[in-house]
Structure formats: structure tokens, C-alpha cells
Amino acid sequence: MSDSEIRLNQLRDAIDRSRDDLVALTQALIQIPTLNPPGDCYLEICELLHKRLKPRGFNTELIRAVGALGDSDKHPRWNIIARHDGKHAGQCVHFNSHTDVVDAGDGWSVDPFAGVVKDDRVYGRGACDMKGGLAASIIAAEAFIETFPDYSGSIEISGTCDEESGGFGGVAYLAEKGWFNPERVQHVIIPEPLNKDRICLGHRGVLWTEVETFGHIAHGSMPFLGDCAVRHMGAVVNAFEENLFPALAKKQTTMPVVPDGARQSTLNINSIHGGLAEPEEGYTGLPSALVPDRCRMVLDRRFLMEENLEDVRSELHDVLESVGESRDNFRYETRELFSVLPTMTEKNAPVVQAVSAAIKSEMGCEPDYVVSPGTYDQKHIDRIGRLKNCIAYGPGILDLAHQPDEYVGIQDMLDSAKVMAQSLITLLSVE
Numbered sequence: 001m002s003d004s005e006i007r008l009n010q011l012r013d014a015i016d017r018s019r020d021d022l023v024a025l026t027q028a029l030i031q032i033p034t035l036n037p038p039g040d041c042y043l044e045i046c047e048l049l050h051k052r053l054k055p056r057g058f059n060t061e062l063i064r065a066v067g068a069l070g071d072s073d074k075h076p077r078w079n080i081i082a083r084h085d086g087k088h089a090g091q092c093v094h095f096n097s098h099t100d101v102v103d104a105g106d107g108w109s110v111d112p113f114a115g116v117v118k119d120d121r122v123y124g125r126g127a128c129d130m131k132g133g134l135a136a137s138i139i140a141a142e143a144f145i146e147t148f149p150d151y152s153g154s155i156e157i158s159g160t161c162d163e164e165s166g167g168f169g170g171v172a173y174l175a176e177k178g179w180f181n182p183e184r185v186q187h188v189i190i191p192e193p194l195n196k197d198r199i200c201l202g203h204r205g206v207l208w209t210e211v212e213t214f215g216h217i218a219h220g221s222m223p224f225l226g227d228c229a230v231r232h233m234g235a236v237v238n239a240f241e242e243n244l245f246p247a248l249a250k251k252q253t254t255m256p257v258v259p260d261g262a263r264q265s266t267l268n269i270n271s272i273h274g275g276l277a278e279p280e281e282g283y284t285g286l287p288s289a290l291v292p293d294r295c296r297m298v299l300d301r302r303f304l305m306e307e308n309l310e311d312v313r314s315e316l317h318d319v320l321e322s323v324g325e326s327r328d329n330f331r332y333e334t335r336e337l338f339s340v341l342p343t344m345t346e347k348n349a350p351v352v353q354a355v356s357a358a359i360k361s362e363m364g365c366e367p368d369y370v371v372s373p374g375t376y377d378q379k380h381i382d383r384i385g386r387l388k389n390c391i392a393y394g395p396g397i398l399d400l401a402h403q404p405d406e407y408v409g410i411q412d413m414l415d416s417a418k419v420m421a422q423s424l425i426t427l428l429s430v431e
């Protein structure tokens with residue numbers, strides 16, 4: 001056996017030995033209910049990570065995203081970045097995990113915040129999305145440092161907040177402050193739950209737009225004296241059905257988006273509100289007779305690498321203008337709420353190559369390359385940080401995210417930790 005094979009086996013053994021520690025760490029992370037919204041317990045989870053990593057030679061910094069969207073004294077947006085420097089200068093590999101979780105909801109057969117262990121799985125809200133991935137990356141980094149104490153370069157582990165609500169108080173804030181500057185970080189792995197044999201290269205683009213139509217208020221018994229904003233909006237929806245949805249279905253992408261249904265442009269009508277507001281709960285009276293003078297619709301358009309944001313904007317504008325040509329008094333306004341460009345890391349990027357080789361070595365199979373239908377924090381690392389060498393790779397099954405009885409498999413965590421640790425060997429030159 002060659003020297004490098006011996007060291008690789010030592011690395012695997014170190015990870016296997018840490019099994020109980022890995023489970024306990026995952027449980028401890030789940031037991032802190034970092035619910036978002038509103039953004040609970042962010043400081044607590046950063047302190048847990050600080051207590052874990054500081055004694056193991058990491059320098060830790062707790063960073064509050066003061067003034068970021070969502071930050072308040074009641075719900076401060078805390079993040080942690082922990083850095084371990086090797087014996088010699090070199091590149092930096094950064095593992096970024098979000099610490100927030102979504103509401104537990106109903107339908108659980110176990111306590112969502114107890115961290116119950118059953119059938120070789122850890123259950124709980126955030127188990128797969130993504131506290132299991134965070135724990136696996138910590139075990140991977142620690143085992144690597146123990147096995148290769150003379151390594152060159154640096155390893156960073158961050159726990160960041162608010163990914164579930166756009167990441168503005170988390171990765172976006174840190175990227176704006178230079179933490180993901182390519183001069184200090186060269187490789188980023190985000191351990192989101194995408195299955196241990198898949199590499200997620202990026203995501204589709206997003207454009208959220210609010211469309212408002214206007215009419216004229218009048219008595220409901222004489223609608224001809226008014227102008228119904230809801231009927232104008234109905235005409236818009238009709239134009240979507242007749243022209244836009246069929247056109248979007250034809251826009252197919254070469255991006256390997258999963259599931260297959262998302263391998264095209266999509267549009268979701270998120271909400272429509274027109275006329276009187278819903279009565280308060282318990283109100284027993286009847287509504288009043290009014291012609292609605294405003295109607296609002298929120299659109300969630302997901303677009304492809306093959307499209308550009310300007311075209312996506314003008315496509316909506318064209319539909320609205322064409323509706324206006326066929327209706328009297330059609331007036332509308334649009335307001336853009338949010339946009340993200342699609343991103344896809346090249347398959348020959350160093351971090352993709354390293355993780356791909358590690359999957360082959362650990363799992364004995366070629367990795368699947370996928371693209372996410374929705375966005376995650378890679379968008380900020382790419383757009384604000386200008387760092388292209390970034391992927392999502394981590395244990396857990398994506399379909400379980402945000403579901404009742406969410407869990408992460410213990411063996412999956414161990415296997416993915418081995419992949420992450422072996423990637424470190426490739427990315428950080430080892431003496």
C-alpha cells in the first residue's frame with residue numbers, strides 16, 4: 001500500500017470513529033430551534049459552533065448583520081465564520097451551511113426539536129436541510145486536520161442565517177463585507193441535502209414581479225358605472241394561459257435541472273388579491289356591493305441560462321401591452337420585487353473536479369451533476385462575492401426538506417464527510 005493510500009485509510013477511520021460524536025453534534029444543532037421566520041436562536045447556534053471549533057484550533061468570528069433585511073434587536077441576525085490555518089500558506093476551502101430552519105408544521109410522529117435517533121437516522125426539523133450537512137462538514141474538517149496536521153492552506157466553516165428567507169442577513173451580508181472575496185476564499189462547498197452522490201452546480205434564475213391593474217370604484221348593482229380591476233386582471237391571466245404558458249413550456253434548457261419538470265422556464269402565480277379585503281375572523285356580516293378598483297398579482301418566474309433577465313422582463317411587458325390593445329381603459333403598473341441570475345459552475349472547475357474524484361473513490365460511481373430548480377446561497381457567493389468556484393454537495397434527500405418527519409441518514413452523513421475530507425486532500429496540497 002502506498003503512503004497516500006495509508007493516509008487515506010487513516011482519514012476514513014478517523015471519520016468512522018467519530019460516528020457517535022457526529023450524531024451528538026447533529027442532535028445538538030437540531031435541539032436549537034433556529035426558526036425562520038422570525039429568526040430565533042441565531043446567537044445560540046453560533047455559540048455552540050464557537051464552543052465546538054475554538055478548542056480545535058479554529059479562529060472564530062461572530063458577525064451580526066447589522067442593518068440587513070430582517071435584523072433587529074429582538075431578532076439579531078448572527079453568523080459565524082471559523083477558520084483553521086494549515087502549517088503553510090495555500091488556498092482556502094470554505095464550507096458554508098445555513099443554520100436557519102423553516103416552521104415544523106403538523107404531521108410529525110416525533111418531537112421536531114428533540115433530535116430523535118431511530119433506524120440509523122437522526123430526525124428533526126433541519127436534520128437534512130441542513131444541520132446534518134453542517135455536522136458532516138465539521139467532522140470532515142476535523143478528521144482531515146487530525147490526519148494531515150502539516151497541510152497547506154486554510155479551512156473555513158461558516159454557519160449563516162436567513163437562507164430560507166433570501167439570505168440577506170447571512171451570506172449576502174458576509175459577501176458584501178468581503179468574506180467571500182476570491183482573494184481570501186478559493187473553493188466553496190455548500191452542504192445542502194442533494195444526495196451524497198450528486199454535485200449541484202448551480203440554480204435557475206428568478207424574477208418576482210407584482211402586477212397591479214386599476215379600475216374605477218362604483219356600486220355593485222351598477223357595474224357599468226365603474227370599471228372592474230379584477231376583470232382586467234382576468235384578461236391578463238387569460239393571456240398567460242393562451243400565450244405565455246405554452247411559450248414557456250417550449251423554452252427547454254441544457255442545464256441538468258432536477259426534477260425534469262423544471263428543465264424549462266416556469267411561471268407561478270403566487271397570489272391574486274382584488275376587491276374588498278377578506279373579513280376578519282368572526283365577522284358575521286355580508287360584504288358590501290363594490291366594483292373593485294385595484295387588483296394585484298405576484299408572479300414568480302424562474303428562468304434559464306439560455307435566457308437573459310432583460311428578455312424575461314420584456315416578455316411580461318409585451319403580454320401586458322397586448323392585453324391593453326384589446327381592452328378599453330386597461331391600466332397597469334408593475335413593480336419588481338426580486339431577481340437573481342441563473343448560475344452554473346463549470347464542470348472543470350477545481351472544486352467540481354475534486355468532489356467528483358472523491359465521490360468516485362468513496363462511492364465507486366460517477367457523480368450525477370444537477371442544477372437546483374430554486375436558488376440557495378450560491379447566488380450571493382457568485383453575484384456579490386464574484387466567486388465562481390462554488391457547488392452544493394451534502395448528505396440527505398432533498399425531497400425531505402421542509403417536510404414532517406424530516407431526517408438525515410447517519411451512514412449518509414459519514415459517507416459524505418469522507419467525500420468532503422478527501423476533497424480537502426486534493427484542494428489543499430498536503431505535505
Ligand SMILES: [Zn+2]
Nearest residue numbers: 098129130192
Ligand atoms: Zn437549505
